[in-house]
Amino acid sequence: MPNLVPPITTVKHCMDYKARLQELEPKVTFLMSLYLHPNISPETVIEAKKAGITGIKSYPHGVTTHSEHGVMSYEQFYPVFEEMERQNMVLNLHGELPPSAGKDITVLNAEEAFLPTLLDLHRRFPKLRIILEHCTSAAAIEAVKSCGATVAATITAHHMFLIVDDWAGDPHSFCKPVAKLPSDRRALLKTVVSGDPKFFFGTDSAPHPAETKRADRFAAGVFTQPHAVGYVLEALEQAVELGVLKAEDVTKAKLEGFLSRFGRDFYQLKDESGERTVLSKSTEAVQDILRSVDGTLEVVPFRRGKMVWTAVLK
């Protein structure tokens, strides 16, 4: 995620950041991306590709955390996208129009209002691989389905649980794009088990300090990282219980596709580690709060106190 302060807009900044991450977690394969910004030229794209950077992420202006530097119009970036297409890089989109785009744009329809822009980009750059990140609406799913194989979307664990009522009164369930209607959640759940390789898992997990959540103005973001895969299973189990999904829809092959294979294939990565994730229903509950080792930082995880499946790496 390149939405740091300041945002990651140079190859050097990106590679320094990767080195810091790699030091913390030597075994993890980090796919790095730049923040789409007027600083970035076609030359930057060539340099980024050489350095092994995977993609460039676009944040619409003012839409999400630290996106003040985000873009509002894509026209100035057409030469960048052309070069990305040539270099076989991925364009990651936070697909929402900013509120300034029109007097009737709200957090509820900002994603749907962005979809014509997605379709237009795909038409102009049909070979450019595009991911509509953390999509939340039935409309977004239909739009992505209508595109060719170069357009995919990610779905988060928390959007498989949440609707607008959940973040009305709960800062820990508030994120951008906001969770929407029950019909949108049903569409997400059905897509997760559809076996369609255009849709795969992306957490968009955000560890905001608890004090920025219990505040007069609270931060957007849900923290799911410690139980990311477990939440997906929990959401699907609940969906079966509620009759939204049938038990036979939730197959091992479809889950493996959604959680691992479809994303890996879209990113054109090989399965080199040979590791497998084994899921089991734990009797443990999600922690009420997580503290940093030095005790200075507290983060409230998603679905604190509730039961969750456990994922074990084998």
Next chain:
Amino acid sequence: MPNLVPPITTVKHCMDYKARLQELEPKVTFLMSLYLHPNISPETVIEAKKAGITGIKSYPHGVTTHSEHGVMSYEQFYPVFEEMERQNMVLNLHGELPPSAGKDITVLNAEEAFLPTLLDLHRRFPKLRIILEHCTSAAAIEAVKSCGATVAATITAHHMFLIVDDWAGDPHSFCKPVAKLPSDRRALLKTVVSGDPKFFFGTDSAPHPAETKRADRFAAGVFTQPHAVGYVLEALEQAVELGVLKAEDVTKAKLEGFLSRFGRDFYQLKDESGERTVLSKSTEAVQDILRSVDGTLEVVPFRRGKMVWTAVLK
């Protein structure tokens, strides 16, 4: 407001509460209401009328603060409504269906989904005076307009400012019914200056302690009481600046009607005090926080730190 803990469901409780209020503010005319509850019988209605109680308020189950005792089906209360109609009492409705009413009921459509119930009650009890309290949607305004003169609605100050984006991230702008779309806000603003006596001011002001707002699960309610009338003027001025209203729509007569006369007339009260409210644009800002005299309670007022008109009683 009878939604205390426990709710006010007996005439004695109501009159005790009135005495406590009257001791605090001897000059204010308090219009008392009971909380609609299975305890309340047609006999209660007769007793309430004799004691000078004005109305009965209904809170749908689970919809708003302390409404666990609220109603979900009105049929059991038809004898109560019949007696209220005979006794010329007012039925005050928190007009939202509870989430349990259907799998697609959310905070966004709960009011609109309640409107058929309002129309049904009006058809069954055409002489019963009904107020749809704190209405928030264009649909609610159209429904109230379509009824006879016995059905009215109140509009709050905060709903003249807020849309869904405002409470996404701000606990002090979160209330039930939630603020809705820009088109709904435009409909409310136009109705306020329409001169239609079916629509008048009601604050629904709720002084939740600041600590219950900066919380893992925050309370629903906006505190507008100290500047209630000033906010209305501020909202109308902004609406004129944004082109939602024309300056000539905001007349003294329409404002007097909305803020004072229409409500008084609907409640069949006379203007006995002879007092007048004079409004002037203050250069002062809304307080950042309000503290109780003993310092134990802090409340954050609506639009803290922003400029507001001042209302002076003459």
